[in-house]
Amino acid sequence: MYNKGMDRHGRAREEMEKVYGEVESGAATLVVRGVTYRLREILSRWMMDVPEIMTLDAGTLGEDRFWIRFIDKDDRCYVVFEFNGEFDITAEMRADSLLWEGGDFFASRWR
Numbered sequence: 001m002y003n004k005g006m007d008r009h010g011r012a013r014e015e016m017e018k019v020y021g022e023v024e025s026g027a028a029t030l031v032v033r034g035v036t037y038r039l040r041e042i043l044s045r046w047m048m049d050v051p052e053i054m055t056l057d058a059g060t061l062g063e064d065r066f067w068i069r070f071i072d073k074d075d076r077c078y079v080v081f082e083f084n085g086e087f088d089i090t091a092e093m094r095a096d097s098l099l100w101e102g103g104d105f106f107a108s109r110w111r
Contacts, residue, residue, distance in 0.1 A: 012078075016069075020057075020059060021057075023078070024057050025057065026056075030042065030060070032066060039058055039070070040055055043055065052072065054073060064084055066084070067081065067082045076096065077095060079095075080092070080093045
């Protein structure tokens with residue numbers, strides 16, 4: 001059972017990059033309903049503008065649908081939130097950072 005869970009999380013990187021592109025290939029700002037936001041401003045809408053969160057990139061999925069990717073250092077996960085123009089989170093995807101980074105995990109710039 002444990003190995004199956006690890007395998008599922010190990011594929012999360014592939015799934016995340018398939019939908020949202022490689023890390024930091026997205027935008028550093030996002031225009032939502034005509035207003036340009038820095039990524040930390042978006043996180044602050046959810047009271048997540050804290051030192052334990054490191055923003056990576058963001059993008060648009062379609063009309064009034066957006067995504068933001070960040071690292072949650074406490075949970076040691078890469079995270080993507082999908083949200084609408086009212087900043088309601090509509091979906092979430094997580095990928096374990098140890099499985100994502102492999103041997104580079106312990107030398108990572110954000111540890």
